[in-house]
Amino acid sequence: MASGAGTARRQQRGAKAIAKELSINEQVRAPRLRVIRDGDQLGVMTATEAQRLADEAGLDLVEIAPTADPPVCRIMDYGKYKYEQAKRERESRRGSKNVELREVRMRVKIDQHDIDFKARTTRKLLAAGDKVKVSVMFRAREITHPEVGRDLLDRFFAEVSDAGTMERSPSLEGRFMTMVLEPAKRSQQSEKAEKPARAARADSAAGGVKPEPAEQAEPVAPVGGGG
Structure with a gap:
């Protein structure tokens, strides 16, 4: 029970964080929505019907285009989406080097x-x-x-x-x-x-002569004016 309560609290905190970016589930206020799932157009339906489809699939109803007429929602695993998005951002930051x-x-x-x-x-x-x-x-x-x-x-x-x-x-x-x-x-x-x-x-293959070893790189000296 304690574990379930902790999970519920984490989900609530996650829902609050998500609410700052996109409306999901009961936060979607429009009465009618155009709904997409896995790239397929499910058509225009009531918000209640869209939420029912999301609940049956164990997914979230996410409003991705609130200013469209009617607003567009996608049925998706929003927690997984946010996790993968954050992971990509971390990898992008690690991959970028401050160039001097x-x-x-x-x-x-x-x-x-x-x-x-x-x-x-x-x-x-x-x-x-x-x-x-x-x-x-x-x-x-x-x-x-x-x-x-x-x-x-x-x-x-x-x-x-x-x-x-x-x-x-x-x-x-x-x-x-x-x-x-x-x-x-x-x-x-x-x-x-x-x-x-x-x-x-x-x-070497043509004349049977071994290639000379490459020269060792010299250490970097301080950069300054030259004569």
Whole structure:
């Protein structure tokens, strides 16, 4: 008995919560309703008849379109529907990641070694799921040749295109030429990573030579201005 009373109280609390969103069962006030069940149109009937059908099936009468003429109700298990809806929302929140915008800066006069280092750092940031703003800083009269910064960003993107795509193409912002990169879709990353592996396996099969092991990834260094 105590268990049954507890269940009844939980159902009452659930009914109060549901009432804030949709009218169900005796909360439906319209005298005539258009009723749907399992996608089938049951037609227009009185609210009393619709409630009787719901009760006989052990389900709920849920008013899904109160402003229609007549209002539309669906016969369904509303508790199960709410549970599955909440579950989908939780999974959606877990699946969504807060994407950070990181920045990598370079100067116009930068050597290839520094470009390579910053490219490795950028690839690791993209692999971690972050967006990366890549900026070229102009000094003094360097700003009179913005095409130099654009060319540098184009070269830089060519080095990291295996890990990201260009969300915003290079544009001039004050004394900076900037572009924004976003992580490549996982399927694209896998395909690009698999191509050299397939080529190595093919070479090995053709010449009996074992493919060299992949280089170990270097740890991510703090992102800062480059020389």
